[in-house]
Amino acid sequence: MPELPEVERVRRSLSTHILNARVLHCELLRPDVCTPFDGAGGTSATELLEGGVIRELRRHGKQIAIIAGDGRTLVVHLGMSGQVLAGTAARARPHDPGFARHIHARWILVRDEERLEMVFRDPRRFGGLWTFPSFQQAHAALWSQLGPDAMLVDAGVLAPALRSTARSVKSVLLDQSVIAGVGNIYADESLFRAGVRPTRRGRTITRTEVERLATAIKYVLDVAVDAGGSTLRSYADADGVAGSAQLTHAAYGRGGKPCIRCGATLRRKSVGQRTTVWCPTCQH
DNA sequence: AGGATAGCCTGCGGGC
């Protein structure tokens, strides 16, 4: 999935379409992708913001909250292959019959007398939708379980989490309850930039390294947001536009290739069940 | 309790 930079690009691109738009109609084509607030009984159109005016799009980690003027909130998690598309990008493509197959929800909105469509698409269905009567309830149920957003992380957040554990520094970075937004790509990129080996046990990370790590995470994410996120396979923003951050990856996906800093062959192995790449020379 | 393991899904690329 989209990690923080990709989700932030979706939030921004989606905002340009749906902010201040009124939801005229919505339909849930695959009800099991949605977890309604009230549990049983399925998801009503009202819960999916029908009749509301979109006033705010917030992001925390990898999740987006779409908030209506009356407080109703729809949280979107893109999982591995999820997309939210709006405007032209949301319309069916006659030349691509596979496109429509994985559209699980569809909204019709209107803004300035112009109708527009928004869809949630997710072939692998690891993502999903969650509905809430208010943003506070969404926060209590979902976001309060997450660590601070990775864009705002500092050594003060990371240090205690690392100091107290024997698990690898990489699995700590991937733990959304420690910091929210880092996934496999940006974990490897941040560790490379900080010069820290992903296999290191959390408690062995020095204060200096924690500082470097916090700085590296923010830098790597920031640059990736500016590059439109990483498009490895299917990622696209709400306009269907791909990112180019993958062109600047130093570690992720480069196992066996030369390190861009020192030329050594990058190593690759599974750490915490995730494919991990690092430089045996530059990372200690 | 923390940490390692399956499992959820589909699609794609590589090797045969």
Added chain:
DNA sequence: TGCCCGCAGGCTATCC
């Protein structure tokens, strides 16, 4: 040209 296999950006439930 297929077909089969392994692999993929995430997260959860379960087991040890």
